Amino acid sequence: MKALCWHGRNDVRIDNVPDPKILNPRDAIIKVTATAICGSDLHLYNAFIPTLMEGDILGHEFMGEVVELGSAVKNLQKGDRVVVPFTIACGNCFFCQKTMWSLCDNSNPNAGMAEKMYGFTPSGLFGFSHLLGGYAGGQAEYVRVPFADVGPYKVPEGLRDDQVLFLTDIFPTGYQAAENCNIQPGDTVAVWGCGPVGQFAIRSAYMLGAERVIAVDRYPERLQMAQQFGGAEIINYEQVDVGDTLKEMTGGRGPDSCIDAVGMEAHGFSLDNIYDKGMQMARIGTDRPHVLRQAIMSCRKGGTVSIPGVYGGLLNMLPIGAAHAKSLTFKMGQTHVHRYLPRLMDSIEMGQIDPSMIITHRVPLADAPAAYAMFKSKTDDCVKVVMTP
Amino acid sequence: MSDTLINPEKRQLAGTAEHSTRIETPKPAASGESRGTNVGNMERLLSVASGSTLALYGLSRRSVGGIALAAIGGALLHRGATGHCSVYSSLKVNTADHANSAETSGIHVEKAITIGKSPGEVYKFWHNLTNLPRFMDHLIAVTATGPKTSHWVAKGPTGKEVSWDAEIIVDEPNSRIAWRSMEGSDIENAGSVRFVQAPGGRGCEVHVTLQYYPPGGVIGATIAKLFGEEPSQQITDDLRRLKRLLETGEIPTIDGQSHG
Numbered sequence: 317m318k319a320l321c322w323h324g325r326n327d328v329r330i331d332n333v334p335d336p337k338i339l340n341p342r343d344a345i346i347k348v349t350a351t352a353i354c355g356s357d358l359h360l361y362n363a364f365i366p367t368l369m370e371g372d373i374l375g376h377e378f379m380g381e382v383v384e385l386g387s388a389v390k391n392l393q394k395g396d397r398v399v400v401p402f403t404i405a406c407g408n409c410f411f412c413q414k415t416m417w418s419l420c421d422n423s424n425p426n427a428g429m430a431e432k433m434y435g436f437t438p439s440g441l442f443g444f445s446h447l448l449g450g451y452a453g454g455q456a457e458y459v460r461v462p463f464a465d466v467g468p469y470k471v472p473e474g475l476r477d478d479q480v481l482f483l484t485d486i487f488p489t490g491y492q493a494a495e496n497c498n499i500q501p502g503d504t505v506a507v508w509g510c511g512p513v514g515q516f517a518i519r520s521a522y523m524l525g526a527e528r529v530i531a532v533d534r535y536p537e538r539l540q541m542a543q544q545f546g547g548a549e550i551i552n553y554e555q556v557d558v559g560d561t562l563k564e565m566t567g568g569r570g571p572d573s574c575i576d577a578v579g580m581e582a583h584g585f586s587l588d589n590i591y592d593k594g595m596q597m598a599r600i601g602t603d604r605p606h607v608l609r610q611a612i613m614s615c616r617k618g619g620t621v622s623i624p625g626v627y628g629g630l631l632n633m634l635p636i637g638a639a640h641a642k643s644l645t646f647k648m649g650q651t652h653v654h655r656y657l658p659r660l661m662d663s664i665e666m667g668q669i670d671p672s673m674i675i676t677h678r679v680p681l682a683d684a685p686a687a688y689a690m691f692k693s694k695t696d697d698c699v700k701v702v703m704t705p
Numbered sequence: 706m707s708d709t710l711i712n713p714e715k716r717q718l719a720g721t722a723e724h725s726t727r728i729e730t731p732k733p734a735a736s737g738e739s740r741g742t743n744v745g746n747m748e749r750l751l752s753v754a755s756g757s758t759l760a761l762y763g764l765s766r767r768s769v770g771g772i773a774l775a776a777i778g779g780a781l782l783h784r785g786a787t788g789h790c791s792v793y794s795s796l797k798v799n800t801a802d803h804a805n806s807a808e809t810s811g812i813h814v815e816k817a818i819t820i821g822k823s824p825g826e827v828y829k830f831w832h833n834l835t836n837l838p839r840f841m842d843h844l845i846a847v848t849a850t851g852p853k854t855s856h857w858v859a860k861g862p863t864g865k866e867v868s869w870d871a872e873i874i875v876d877e878p879n880s881r882i883a884w885r886s887m888e889g890s891d892i893e894n895a896g897s898v899r900f901v902q903a904p905g906g907r908g909c910e911v912h913v914t915l916q917y918y919p920p921g922g923v924i925g926a927t928i929a930k931l932f933g934e935e936p937s938q939q940i941t942d943d944l945r946r947l948k949r950l951l952e953t954g955e956i957p958t959i960d961g962q963s964h965g
Contacts (some may be wrong), residue, residue, distance in 0.1 A: 321965030331965035339962065340955045371965035382953055388954065406950040410821055412909060422949045425957045440957065448958045462957055 318705065319456030320525035320684045325363040326692075328374065328685050336452065341388035344464030348399060350477040351378035351455050353680070353691050353701045354402075354485055355511045356579070356626045357440040360445065361688055364580060364596075365628050367429065367446040372511045377484045378454025379477060382468070389465045398468035400461055401653030402485045404440040404451065407466035408619040418650035423463060424449045437651060449611030455684060457705040472665055478672040478702055479664055482512070487671050490577070490668045493624035496647035497573035504528040504566055506614065506629035507548070508607045509577035512700050513624055513703050515674050517575050523663070530565060534557055534583075535695040543672050562614045570616030579625025582606035588633060595632055605631045612639050623648035624672025659676035674700045681705040811893075811918035814884035818944040820903035821908040821952050825879040829890050830951060831898060832882060840938065840956075854887070867891060893918040911947070913940060 321331040336345055336524035352620035354377050360363050379399040382392050392398070407410050409421040420439035424430055426446050432515020433447060440462070444562050452460065461468060471480050490513050497505055505521040507514050510533035519531045532551045539550040551561050562571055580603035582589065592604035612635050621644055639646070663669055676699045679687050687701045790907075820827055830836055834855050840845040845858040845866065858868045869890035875883035875897070885895035892916045901910040915936070949956050 317963070319965065323965075329965075333963045333965050336963045337959070337961060339958055342953070344957060345862065367875075369964075373964060406949075406953045408821065413821075422953050423957055425959050427945055428938065447958075450960070452962045452964060456963075459712075460962060463953070 317457035318681060319372075319452075319601075320375060320681065322360060322372045322374055323370050323417045326361060326686050326689070328361060328698055330682055330684060331371070332438070333371075333373065333456075336458050338384060338386045339460065340462060341386045342463050342465055343386040344382055344389055344392060344461045344468065344490075345381045346378070346380040346398065346454070346459050346461055346468070347458055348378050348380040348454050348457060348705050349397075350380070350481045351375050351703050351705070352481055352484075352486075353377075353455075353684070353687060353703070355513060356444070357688070358692055359579070359581060359626060359628070360418060360443075361692060362581065365445045365447070368448075369446060369450075372443065372445075372450070373452040373456050374443040375453035375455025375459075376444055377486070378442075378455075378459060379471070379479065379484060379642070380459075381482050382464075383458070386464065391465050391469075392468060396468075397471045399471060399480050399483045400442075400454070400459075401469070401488075401657065402441065402442055402444075403469045403650055403653050404449065404462055405466055406463050407656060410665035412466070413636070415652055415655045417652040417654040419652075426450055455681065455703065457681070463511060467654065469654075469661065470660070472686070475664060478673070478675060478678075479670060480661065481702065482516070482671040482674075483653075483657055483660055483664075485651065485653065487516045487660055488510045488653045489624050489651040490514050490518075490657050491520040491660060492651045493517045493577065493622045494520035494577045496622040497521065497524075497526075497575065497620050498645075499524045499526050499573065501525055502527050503572040504530065505573050505575060506530045506532065506562055506571035506611070507542075507575045507577055508532045508611060509625065510535070510542040510546075510550075510579065510581075512579035512674055514538075514575070515541060515546055515699075516671070517577050517624065518542055518548045519669060521564070521575075522547060530562065530571065535697075536695060538699060541674065541699060558610055559614045566616070570614055572616055572620065573620040573622060574611035576607045576611050576621065576623045576625045578607040579623075580627045580629075581586075582608075592632065603627050603631055604627055605634060612644065615642065615644055617642045618644070620645040622646075626650075672682050675702050677701040679703055771891045811916055812936055814915045814940050815913070816911045816937070816940045816944055818849050818948050819903050819908055820948045824909040825900055827909045827911060827947075827951065828879045828882070828900045830947075831900075834875075840950055842946075853883075864932055869894075911944060913944065915940060 317333060317335050318330050319333045321333070322327055322328055333429045338345060356692045357374055360368060360374060369481060382394055382396040382398060385392060385394065401417070403418040404423040405417040405420040413421040418439050423440040424437045427437035429445055430663040438448065440449025440451055442451050443455070447596055451462070493513070494505070494517050499505065499521060503526050507517050507529060510531050514531065518529045518531055529546065529548040530551060531538050531539065531548040533542070533551055534554045539552060542548040542550055549565070551558055572608065582604045586606065588605045588609060589604065589683060592606060607625070608623065608655065616622055623646070664671065676697060677687065679692055679701060684703055687703065690696055690698050691701055727818065762857050771859040833849045834849065837847050843859050845860060848856050849868065850856050853873045855871050857871055858866055858870060861867045869892055871884050873884045874889055875881055879900060881897065881899045883897035886893050894915070895896060896915045899912040901912065946956050
């Protein structure tokens with residue numbers, strides 16, 4: 317089959333690789349009908365996530381048709397059309413039982429490696445480095461899905477692939493980010509990063525009762541999408557000071573919660589950003605937490621900082637004193653996708669939201685390498701790429 | 706962790722080398738470390754004592770031979786004071802760990818894991834010793850040879866098989882099993898596993914204690930390698946496999962999956 321393989325920094329290629337096989341009784345093989353490039357795939361493309369190996373198949377946002385089932389999978393049938401959560405969860409362990417699916421104890425085959433780095437292992441992920449399992453991803457014609465009796469979620473008839481594909485990651489990720497804000501009536505939520513996760517965080521914040529959402533970015537097309545798709549007020553951080561503007565817009569109080577939908581590779585031209593870049597280049601620090609610092613400083617007292625953006629390693633110069641002095645609450649982590657699938661599928665089916673509106677580019681899988689380059693450089697107003705094998 | 710675990714075909718690990726190196730070899734091998742302690746405590750005392758004697762004697766001789774002796778004495782003093790021996794280092798020998806452990810009780814590992822099953826269920830699975838190779842990586846087979854005795858076959862360091870006989874010495878249903886190797890075994894070892902109800906109905910805490918008695922010195926180190934470079938990590942991995950097998954019915958893997 318054809319699959320998108322990682323060959324090094326800024327080097328992904330379509331390779332011919334063997335078709336996946338059932339390896340465990342609870343596996344299934346899915347014929348991929350649609351797959352997307354995620355913003356977090358760029359962390360891999362930029363080689364900021366360690367333990368990738370040459371030849372690894374990328375991709376964790378994918379859906380398709382069940383073509384083969386392991387002997388223990390009884391709830392699916394060949395021909396079923398499913399979306400597949402990017403977090404792999406066994407359904408049996410303490411964490412899965414508590415619906416903390418992305419913290420599954422049992423799905424990461426390389427748990428020992430993650431324990432050395434993080435103390436304990438989170439769940440395995442598709443196509444997201446060997447630290448998190450080393451599972452082959454879904455930017456391919458076929459993909460093997462472990463614990464297929466737990467993850468894949470059947471798509472109701474009448475919904476198109478592009479309407480439900482983002483249930484695999486970015487829609488639930490944005491939703492969880494908003495839910496983590498514990499939004500109260502009258503609340504103002506600020507969202508840094510108007511990429512796909514930021515867009516869904518904005519929409520979800522309104523779904524969960526926010527009165528105002530303020531979106532921060534620098535790309536005009538993304539800010540425009542935040543206004544039109546999300547209904548947010550906007551701040552272009554290249555034009556104004558974000559902290560001052562947020563303070564002014566909220567009558568001097570600051571946003572009730574702040575969502576960092578950017579993560580470890582924040583851009584910008586402030587002093588701390590240049591420092592981070594230097595630390596990262598010198599391999600002293602791994603992550604660039606410019607947005608996180610700004611969110612901490614901007615958040616109102618007693619507010620919540622919610623972090624759906626991915627961080628991988630160590631931070632420098634985090635204003636923990638400000639966070640402590642203001643009694644902030646921090647919520648973060650990979651998404652418990654399984655938890656949100658039923659309710660978000662319903663919201664799409666009932667027409668409350670059409671996730672396909674954020675798609676800017678549709679290309680065949682064969683064009684994936686060019687699509688990665690375009691998505692990274694954000695040329696051609698690229699916000700979200702969907703690929704078909 | 707060896708990279709064979711994640712990479713049976715030894716594909717090139719690309720990307721950020723310093724991260725991957727740090728993850729894959731979390732502890733620099735003590736025996737190969739150039740600056741670390743690789744001389745046991747008793748040896749260090751002896752080094753200091755003999756080193757100072759030699760140095761004083763050599764200096765008192767006021768000859769070429771005397772200077773050489775003094776130099777050797779100085780090296781011994783340094784070795785004793787720092788616990789580092791460059792000769793050992795170049796030979797990749799380390800008597801520090803084994804000297805310490807030999808003074809106590811051989812290789813001793815204690816590990817625990819919580820499994821979402823009742824103590825009775827986990828006890829039952831473990832009590833059938835033929836199940837052990839399903840999650841203990843270094844075991845090839847365990848067969849019952851009597852009501853309390855069994856024959857164990859394990860992978861040796863060079864792919865050679867080693868085997869021994871063991872007997873169950875404690876068997877408290879749903880609560881504890883202990884065993885030890887029979888007299889005359891090549892690898893003297895003993896183990897105990899306790900099955901404890903976890904608080905809040907959260908399953909079963911499995912507490913394992915393992916002990917190996919290597920003959921000592923460098924040979925002992927070789928025997929120890931039968932049980933992996935890091936026995937502690939190996940038991941951790943074994944217990945994790947047990948948990949996964951019992952909780953999910955399978956052990957997650959990527960061995961045999963597609964890649965470019």
